Amino acid sequence: MGRGFELNLTEEGVFLVIAPGESVSVSDVVSELKDKGITNYDGGAMSRALEEKLGTPVRVAEALESREADFRLKISDDALKCEMWYIPEEGTAPHPTMEMVKGFMVARGVVYGHDEEIIMKMLNTPIRREWVVTSAGSAPKNGKDAKIDYKVDLNVLKPRAVGDKVDMKELGTVINVIKGQEIAEKIPVVPGVDGVSLMGKKISAYMGKDKNLPTGKGTTVSEDKLHLYAEYDGNLLIKDGKLSVNPVFEVKGDVDYGVGNIDFIGPVTIQGSVREGFEVSSGSDLIVNGVVEGALLTSKGSTTIKVGIRGTGKAKITSKGDVNAGYIDQAFVRSDSNINVAEAIWHSDIGARGVITAMGAKKGQIVGGHVQAGNEVVCEVLGSEMGTRTEVTVGELPELAEERKRSEENVRQFEDQLEKIEANVTFLKGLQDNGTLTPDKQEVLAKITKAKFQLKAQYDVTKKRLAELEGEREKSKSDGCVRVKNVCYSGVTITIRGIRYLVRENHKFARFVYDDGEVKVKSFD
Numbered sequence: 001m002g003r004g005f006e007l008n009l010t011e012e013g014v015f016l017v018i019a020p021g022e023s024v025s026v027s028d029v030v031s032e033l034k035d036k037g038i039t040n041y042d043g044g045a046m047s048r049a050l051e052e053k054l055g056t057p058v059r060v061a062e063a064l065e066s067r068e069a070d071f072r073l074k075i076s077d078d079a080l081k082c083e084m085w086y087i088p089e090e091g092t093a094p095h096p097t098m099e100m101v102k103g104f105m106v107a108r109g110v111v112y113g114h115d116e117e118i119i120m121k122m123l124n125t126p127i128r129r130e131w132v133v134t135s136a137g138s139a140p141k142n143g144k145d146a147k148i149d150y151k152v153d154l155n156v157l158k159p160r161a162v163g164d165k166v167d168m169k170e171l172g173t174v175i176n177v178i179k180g181q182e183i184a185e186k187i188p189v190v191p192g193v194d195g196v197s198l199m200g201k202k203i204s205a206y207m208g209k210d211k212n213l214p215t216g217k218g219t220t221v222s223e224d225k226l227h228l229y230a231e232y233d234g235n236l237l238i239k240d241g242k243l244s245v246n247p248v249f250e251v252k253g254d255v256d257y258g259v260g261n262i263d264f265i266g267p268v269t270i271q272g273s274v275r276e277g278f279e280v281s282s283g284s285d286l287i288v289n290g291v292v293e294g295a296l297l298t299s300k301g302s303t304t305i306k307v308g309i310r311g312t313g314k315a316k317i318t319s320k321g322d323v324n325a326g327y328i329d330q331a332f333v334r335s336d337s338n339i340n341v342a343e344a345i346w347h348s349d350i351g352a353r354g355v356i357t358a359m360g361a362k363k364g365q366i367v368g369g370h371v372q373a374g375n376e377v378v379c380e381v382l383g384s385e386m387g388t389r390t391e392v393t394v395g396e397l398p399e400l401a402e403e404r405k406r407s408e409e410n411v412r413q414f415e416d417q418l419e420k421i422e423a424n425v426t427f428l429k430g431l432q433d434n435g436t437l438t439p440d441k442q443e444v445l446a447k448i449t450k451a452k453f454q455l456k457a458q459y460d461v462t463k464k465r466l467a468e469l470e471g472e473r474e475k476s477k478s479d480g481c482v483r484v485k486n487v488c489y490s491g492v493t494i495t496i497r498g499i500r501y502l503v504r505e506n507h508k509f510a511r512f513v514y515d516d517g518e519v520k521v522k523s524f525d
Contacts, residue, residue: 007032008057014038015057016049024050033061037088068093071104074131079197082110082135086122096123105135112200113137135198143192143208149185152177152236174249175236176265183236183243184228186213216244233265233283254290255280267301276314285321292317292331308343309333323352345371345379359485366390377482383489383503393495394480407466414459421452482512483524494519 004022007029008015014033018024026046033041041061049058070087082105089095101119105111113135122132152175177183192205213228215221216237220229230236234245249264254272261279262268268282273290274297280286285301292305294314302321309315311331317323323335327343328350335352342360347368350356356373358364364380371377372393383390428445431437437445480496484507492503494512501512501519509524 003028005029005032007036009036009063011063013059013063014041014061016046016060017055017057018049018053020053020055022053026050069096071096071101073105073108073110075110075198078137078139079199079201080137080139080195081133082113082198083131084119084122084134085131098123101134110135110198112196112198137198137203138196140195140203140205141193142206144190145209146189146211147187148211148214149187151182151184154238173260174262174264176263177230177234177236177245178265179230179232181230182227183219183230183245184213186211186226186228188226214241214243216242218245218247219243235264235266249282255295268299273307276312286319302337303335309348311348339373345369364485366392373480375480379484380486381489382482382484382487383492385489387489387491390492391495392482392492394482395495395497404466404469407462407469410462411459411466414455414462417455418452418459421448421455424448425452480514484508484510484512485524488512 004024005016005018005028008017016029029046029050030041033039038061042059045058046060049060069089072085072087074083074085075081084101084105086096098116098119101123102114105114115134115136118132119134122134154175189208189210192207194205195203197203213221213225215228216239218231218234220231221227222229228243230245232245232247234247235249237244237246247266249262249266249268251259251262251268251270251272253259255262255270255274255278259278263279263281265283267284267286268280269287269289270280271289274280274288274292274295276294279296280288280298282297282299282301282303284299286297286299286303288297288303288305289307291307292309292311292315294312296315297303297317297319299319299321301319303317303319303323305317305323305325308325308327308329309317309331310329313330315331316333317331318334320336322337323333323339325339325341327346328341328348329344329346330348332349333339333351335354337352338354339350339352339356341356341358342364343358344363344365344367345356345358346365349370351372353374355376355378356371357377358366358379360380365384366377366379366382367384368388368390370391370393374395377392377394382392425445425448428437428441428448431441432445482494482496486508488503488507488510490503490505494501494503496512496514496519499514499517499519507521511522511524512519513522514520
């Protein structure tokens with residue numbers, strides 16, 4: 001009797017008991033009667049009970065006709081949600097229990113996912129005539145397929161757009177990778193989780209498909225099988241869904257619009273020719289089995305062009321290592337080492353820091369153009385019977401001479417700057433030693449000390465390079481000569497150590513050397 005009154009429903013009627021001394025309102029009692037479905041109450045009897053507060057039962061209504069509680073179920077189409085509509089009992093019918101409700105649902109096939117807390121709340125709530133979710137199944141959780149995350153842009157394997165046009169020479173033929181570079185990562189499969197319906201039946205989830213890393217030749221896999229790395233520097237290839245790394249880039253045919261320009265980190269081999277207007281850059285040795293037309297070739301190793309260079313004044317070949325060619329015709333060629341030609345050099349601009357040789361089974365001729373070598377030029381025939389203008393220079397190459405001059409100037413500037421900085425450092429350290437160095441001067445000292453070390457590092461690098469250039473210069477002075485095994489025709493100009501010599505008559509088996517301030521002709525050997 002926590003509210004000061006209670007209602008007792010019996011077969012003889014409905015009795016109201018008011019606790020003595022309690023203050024109970026009519027509205028509280030009427031509300032409770034209506035909640036229990038009692039509307040035919042005796043207002044006079046109820047008023048007397050409220051006034052007298054005797055603590056004894058007062059009959060305020062006829063006995064209700066007993067009716068058991070009524071339940072209705074609604075199950076979702078996916079069998080994952082069960083809703084219940086509850087109509088409370090009337091009269092002396094028993095109040096439903098948890099077991100009764102669960103039994104009712106089980107009898108109708110709902111055996112899984114009962115929420116007892118919600119069911120109890122529904123049974124104990126005065127107003128219950130509404131749909132309430134009392135049971136829920138477990139929805140399946142679909143898995144996710146494993147996938148491969150490519151760490152290298154594979155979209156480069158298509159023509160490159162330049163503005164609103166497409167450059168068909170830039171076909172993205174090469175994908176350069178370096179040793180140890182990650183080229184792909186596997187995102188593992190996320191397994192699915194099966195669900196359970198209200199009827200206790202399994203609802204199968206999509207479990208996700210696994211896939212392996214696209215391993216191929218020249219690749220290595222991490223211990224956890226999730227990362228794929230390049231085994232060495234090379235070209236990344238994609239074939240049949242596999243990734244492989246080839247340390248050599250090989251073109252089976254010509255370098256043309258079907259292949260595009262090539263820029264490769266390692267050695268390049270071209271079985272055919274390099275057509276006019278195309279570019280090939282190799283990070284190591286470069287081999288062309290055919291002809292190089294008016295193309296641009298650069299190599300950080302040696303360059304071999306087995307047939308020859310037909311440059312038409314457009315070809316430009318630069319190489320860190322030797323350049324070997326069948327012939328060179330109307331081309332610009334530079335080598336940081338030697339140039340070796342089997343047949344002839346015609347009307348070209350040729351330069352090598354070492355030796356230029358045109359000697360072979362045929363003629364080994366140098367005619368027309370300008371040939372420059374750091375140490376020596378050797379050929380079978382120099383010039384032509386027609387007196388074609390042919391220039392040969394032996395000694396320091398012009399570009400190296402220019403670099404040497406720049407290096408000398410840089411060394412002088414560095415020395416001047418270092419001298420000034422050293423004077424300032426000495427002055428500020430003197431202040432520091434006698435305790436008069438202010439905080440702002442301390443900051444200046446720190447900055448110029450740092451600048452001194454940076455400048456000294458640049459000075460050392462430049463000084464070392466200058467020493468290398470001086471060494472090459474001295475070597476060219478001692479070794480520089482031009483040797484012609486067969487005939488040197490008149491009209492050829494030979495310059496050795498800055499001394500220019502015009503050949504006015506044919507010389508056979510001749511060697512042109514610097515001797516006592518002039519160029520002299522001696523025997524070939």
